[in-house]
Amino acid sequence: MRVLEKSGKTVDDAIKASLEELGVTVDQVDIEIIDEGSKGLFGFGSRDAKVRVTLKYDAEKEVKKFLKDIIRTLKLNVDFLIYYSELESTMKIEFFGANVGFIIGHRGDVLDSLQYLCYLVANKERTDDKLIHVVIDAENYREKREMTLRNLAERMAKKAVSLHKNVVLEPMAPYERKIIHEALQNNPSVETYSIGEDPHRKVVIALKK
């Protein structure tokens, strides 16, 4: 975090000088007045005002730079848009372009990793508990994956019923397991639970007794 201390004839002068030096506007910094300054008496004992200006951490800017650097290094033909809501503490990033397949990776493993890394970058200087929630998507992958998982859940539930056997799905990420649990929570003939430890935790579709 960049911190700057500056003096001026008045507090306003000192703030103005700091902003000029940092090349930012007043909403991008935190200002602390160290010394109000004093005009003195008849020109004697005058003291300059002093302020300390701290550049605020701009989560959106940092994440944008982070992803741009990665894209440039890997020479990927992709671009992205960031929708950041400071009020709701959410950041949604959407990728598009010829190489989105790379960004998604195998079953979304790269997408999930980038999402986690961006989450860390976005919340790097957060000391309060209002952490920014980051979601990365590319060509509606998340929505499509959810549909696929819902279909899988239904199919496997039918299989469990027809074979009269519990069906164990392959290991999945927490939010993917959640989709399976939710898809079958109102199913009259099966119930679901998870076994094992992450990252090998998997959902079991069991017959209701």
Added chain:
Amino acid sequence: MSELVEIIAKALVDNPDKVEVKEVEGEQSIIIELKVAPEDMGKVIGKQGRIAKAIRTVVKAAASKEHKRVMVEII
């Protein structure tokens, strides 16, 4: 590939100037050694190695694009 590791590591740590990345080319694979300030170790490893795993996933994907095998070691 080492540039990618450097970008990611520098974005995560508190002391980016202390990040050192070395590439050791083997016969079949490339080993990338990542060194950070001791107090930043947690920032590149994470709970149960979650951050290290995310870094490795991205690097592995990037390497396979160039038909290479890359291992990232944090030392």
